[in-house]
Amino acid sequence: MIAKLTWRNLWRNPRRTLITMTSVTFAVLLAILMQSFQKGVFDNLVKNVVSFYHGYIQVHKKGYWDEQVLDNSFQYDDSLVMKLSRNPEIKVLTPRIETFLLASVGNSTKGCMLVGTDPVKENLLTGLKDKIVKGRYFTDNEAAVLIAEGLAGRLKLTVQDTIILLGQGYHGAMAAGKYPVRGIIHFGSPALNDGLLYMPLAQAQFFLSAENMLTSLAVGIREPEKMTAIQQLLLSEMGKEYEVMNWKELMPDIANHIKADGSSFYIFTGVLYLIIAFGIFGTILMMTAERRYEFGMLVAIGMKKLSLGKILLFETLLITLLGVITGLLISLPFVLYFSRNPLRITGEIAEAYERFGFEALFPAAVDNSILIVQSLIVLIIAFLIGLYPLWHVGRINPMLAMKK
């Protein structure tokens, strides 16, 4: 009977109920779309940022990040790597040896960072092959280098030219060599574009007298959501001699920047919910005012105020719940569609994006927690508003309420 009463009361003023429900529906729809896009764009941004160079997670010898020198490298332990790469969450483990050295062609000499890497795994992690703008990608063990576009420009060299490298190898050994340039690579980030030089891992290790040594193991993961968990797992599996850092720790400036951008979305959704709260409250206010006489009558004939208040609370929750469910149902196809077919911008902005190595894409993220959290927020708002009629009924004096 309570359920029947609640349901029928809902449709006493069908227009008002529908308007309230619709406004809840739109709020939920808007909030979910916004949050999904925010998260989708954010995830995509992170995906872009980590695929520039760093990867989501890196493993180093403890202390390497603070003092990035070859002597802080670690032994490439096959058994360990085998064990780690059996983890299904890990997409790729890219071994690297990195060091600063001098590169010269003719009279010009520039400082740069040499990255010795596994060509196949590097490509899996950062898509290095697609960044080639001239020449070709290097093969597994060839004695050749790929050079970043900006650096090549400053050294005035091109594909097939020879570059001379000079630096310090492992434990102070002398490192000097001549390598042909196989390809030129373009990076969106100026810092990378002006300073990177790639060489197959074994060649670099040989060049630096650091056989089997690595400065970092860059980890590509399948689901960015699980990054922290994987980081924890790696930390425990690798042991105390290693440090395991995620992209936020590797690139704190960028992490801060992206985070700050998210807050405006929260303000917007906050305002949205405020509007909805007032909408629901208005409806409840009108409803309680209109039914004042009836509430008085019910309490007069013997209905407990709490029972009556509960019915009113259920009414509020039910209107909202219907609105929320409709909102969820409508938003779902949109979210799914835009996750598979991201909004693609064109024109100057798109060009600017691409120049800096970002895809000009705005995908929506499909994330259950967004749906759940947004629905819960609205329901909690409705619950709080539903306490108003409870309070109202609690104070009702049947005699006064029934007075004309």
Add this chain to the structure above:
Amino acid sequence: MNNTVLDAHNLKRVYDENTIPVYALNGVHLHIVRGEFTAIKGPSGSGKTTLLNMIGGLDEPTEGYVNINGTNITQLKGNKLINFRLNNIGFVFQSFNLIPVLTAKENIEFIMLLQKRPKAEREQRVKELLKEVGLADKAGKKPGELSGGQQQRVAVARALAPKPQFILADEPTANLDSVSAGNLLDMMAKLNREENMTFIFSTHDQRVIDRARRVITLEDGKIVNDTAPASLDHTLI
């Protein structure tokens, strides 16, 4: 045998005590025994509604007390008072007695639901009551689909449902045409005769007053006249 259902002693109700006090009731003594059919009349503002509210436990007297079947209701508060009303007093108001979204049957059942009566008993009693008030064929109709007179009959059936000590009706016929008013009174009189249900109602309507067996006249918050036909000795104090 003590047949007293209601005993009101020296009831006073003062409004606006701090400015210009209005004595809505000014020392009313009332004694009602089971089976009475009593009308309360008096000019507008004489205190009829105030008196009914007081004996129905909807308002507290400034002075005096109300005793119903041995319980001093003036001392009951909150849910205890609400529960007492539910189980002991039947209410019929002037209009808008019913829950508009429930059918006649559901409206009557509702009060027994509040009493947590078992389903079988509810069904049985609703059927009985609908028949008694002559609305067996209107069980599934909502108040909006019933005439004013029919709505008042449903209200009487609902008031009857919990088998209260008495039924209070504040101007139950005020919104009815004279035929419907007559029919409602006939029905109430029949219930009074056949089930010995006690009715206390206020009215302006002379034809309604004529049907009552005891007529109490209020003026300025005081009982100025109280007639009980000699034929009804059990209504005499």
